[in-house]
């Protein structure tokens with residue numbers, strides 16, 4: 487893996503206004519993403535996990551400017567793209583693609599597979615029609631589909647095959663960065679691993695960088711180099727995969743990991759059951775947003791929001807159990 491940054495995310499926020507009353511005044515905000523900073527390195531896969539509503543999709547959409555941030559910056563290959571006008575953004579659009587959870591909803595049912603894969607190339611307008619046809623066939627073969635598939639329509643394919651079509655379409659602009667927004671969550675478990683393997687092969691072949699969003703830690707385990715755990719619009723922990731799975735630091739990560747079935751039968755994990763539901767992102771708890779459900783909560787957690795702190799090896803956690811003073815006390 488290279489160590490050059492492809493994306494730099496600085497203090498990113500997305501607050502959606504909540505309208506109320508007869509004149510539809512703004513009465514509050516959903517803090518979908520609330521002050522997030524991290525980097526994505528060239529060639530890596532960063533897994534992003536968290537419960538439904540923790541802000542994963544909103545974050546992904548802001549990274550490729552499908553959604554404008556409320557505050558903060560996104561740098562793509564060193565260039566600040568946060569406020570780039572559409573005209574300047576257009577050449578960069580081909581570099582960034584997204585594969586969605588439901589390939590049936592994301593693929594226009596009235597277009598043939600060939601047209602679906604060709605469309606982004608037409609928009610880009612860099613290839614002649616014959617070259618585009620050649621590309622369509624090559625891409626179909628790369629994702630494991632027959633050449634004949636180009637004449638058929640999405641409904642003629644299974645879920646796994648449709649996701650292969652969506653991946654071929656995403657690849658048609660020769661992107662460098664792909665966001666998978668739960669791309670295998672709707673598929674049968676046996677099909678999930680086939681699509682994950684395909685994505686890994688394509689990553690090697692085309693030098694792709696992935697952000698891979700999932701609910702489930704077991705889904706991102708194989709494909710990720712690092713994993714970010716989100717809770718109520720913030721990053722609770724971001725670390726190398728092995729650290730996340732073997733020695734999770736944040737009590738929230740520990741709870742998520744305890745729910746992943748262990749492959750090692752000699753190591754039976756005790757499942758940590760979290761109390762209560764995910765609080766509303768329109769009215770998040772004070773201090774550490776996780777304190778209302780945390781089995782290791784202290785008084786300080788209720789008032790003081792922990793910052794994401796580097797543990798000295800690039801792995802970062804936002805928890806008062808590991809803030810600087812605490813670490814110093816342990817060292818003394």
Ligand SMILES: Nc1ncnc2c1ncn2[C@@H]1O[C@H](COP(=O)(O)OP(=O)(O)OP(=O)(O)O)[C@@H](O)[C@H]1O
Pocket residue numbers: 502503516517518536537538539540541542543544545701767
């Ligand atoms: N366009 C919008 N307007 C208002 N609120 C929104 C909008 N989009 C998302 N939200 C809210 O922002 C919060 C984060 O949503 P988001 O979809 O990013 O979470 P998620 O972690 O991807 O969840 P899921 O796994 O269910 O997709 C949720 O409370 C959601 O209701």
